[in-house]
Amino acid sequence: MQTILVTGSNGLTGQKITENVIASGKFNLIATSKGKNRFPVQNGYQYEEMDILDKARITALVEKYRPDAIIHTAAMTNVDTAENNKQEADRLNVEAVKLLMDICNTYHIQLVHLSTDFIFDGEDGPYDEQAAANPLSYYGKTKLQAEELLKASGVKWAILRTILVYGIVKDMSRSNIVLWAKGALEKGSPLNVVNDQWRMPTLAEDLAEACLLAVEKKAQGIYNVSGKDMMSIAELVYRVADFWKLDKSQVQEVSSASLGQQASRPRRTGFILDKTIRELGYQPHSFEQGLELLNKQLG
Template sequence: MKILITGANGLLGQKLVQLLSQQTDVEVIATGLGKSRLPASAGKFTFIPMDICNAAEVNEVIGAQKPEVVINTAAMTNVDQSETEQESCWKLNVSAVNHLIDACGKQDSFLLHLSTDFIFDGQDGPYDEEAKPNPISYYGESKLAAEECLQKSNIRWAIARTVLVYGIAHDMSRSNIILWVKNSIEQGKELKIVDDQWRTPTLAEDLAMGCWLIAKKQAEGIFNISGKDLLTPYDMAMMTCDYFELDKSAIEKVDGSIFQQTAKRPPKTGFNIDKARKVLGYEPHSFEEGIKILHEQITQKV
């Protein structure tokens, strides 16, 4: 099976290349904007530069490669940036998805698209796949619009919705709540962390596995692919302190309203993952296990 990944330089893209290159019957085509930033240790893959915002480029690459499956991990995911740079957000999160739909339709490629819990307003989470979306940010609106483009199309598609992805990029280019809490407290900083927003945080390796399970079966429809623990950022910080034996008194529990953020955040999302468990055999790590995995990865890099 030939699988083409967009956004391969990103955190999820890196984990997907690493996972899929280990499968004996998979040929991995990694694509991204500019040069490959993937490590040699990612495994066996072919990298092709591709700007998904360029329709001609997308048609050319997918037309030449003829992948059985395309996994679209590329997106503008910064919620506040999406609010202030709406034209760029729409171009990357919606228009580019239409380019992929068009190119996949010509090759009969199965398109797996990544989406988010931010398509919901957070009033009655956790959500299952049948819940009615109601985004409260421009980012959420753009991701919902992309979902609707897929649902109206004539191609074979799947949507993997996820929540608060965390993990270690090979070049340590991205932080996450675990590293942020650990590093901040070790540096003697005091932190204010919210306890009125709930999520089911998702280990990047688990999300990559969920995508592979969908791609392998070419299972059509919407799947919630997230972690299984419903936690607030404060809960996550406390668990991080417990694991690394850090001083919890450095953390103050606060209400999210004290932070001035450009875009609104849904208060309580999180996902019910029963469908993914039943249909795909998906089983994510606990958040505690995720901390241990990240610790092991950090240790290997030192």
């Protein structure tokens, strides 16, 4: 049985990987994150506190558990925060990857790394794995830099690029677009929603499954991992409203420019998923199926 070490296991994708491993029993899992374990089930895997910038600690855990693969989900993902804190973004999104690369090289470990659609400028999405990158934001630049480092590293690597991940876990420290839209619609708050950005939102369960498929199949190379449905952010909010039968009248469509956000966002991203479906056996949910799953989890 393969042993996997996961970074950022307290995050949304990290918790979904833990959930999947417990249910499938296919892997030995070492879940790692900063601080205490936030996953409600404590058995069926090991939890270790770990800072992704602490090389001595990571090395000690690798020595102890000898993982076959590391799935690296920890990162600074807030696009405006990265724009305002470039040094911290460099540390978390680039330095941490260098550190893991070195360790994976030394111990012959596969590194499955999560990247983003924000490495693209959004001028001609949806993109395949070979498309030329041109990030508009500092966040996108750090994620692209990490990809380039990995490609040149000599490590057994798989890069999984994803888009706008949504889902729910018991202890949500951060919201995501679906829960934000649902919460605001339920409160009857006015919502300003952009109608000039298009995405293919990704269910967290699908991303977790893709990470584990990449380990199982010892995948190497770049893989696109997202949902199948392309929609504008405004359409996404309308679809959330329709699903939960909420009032759409408080939704105000606005342009991206009117929001005055720190970082530029790509206009239309989206992914061509053929390679991931063919090589990994990836089968994403439709957006409505994803909402159905969230609804069950919300009870």
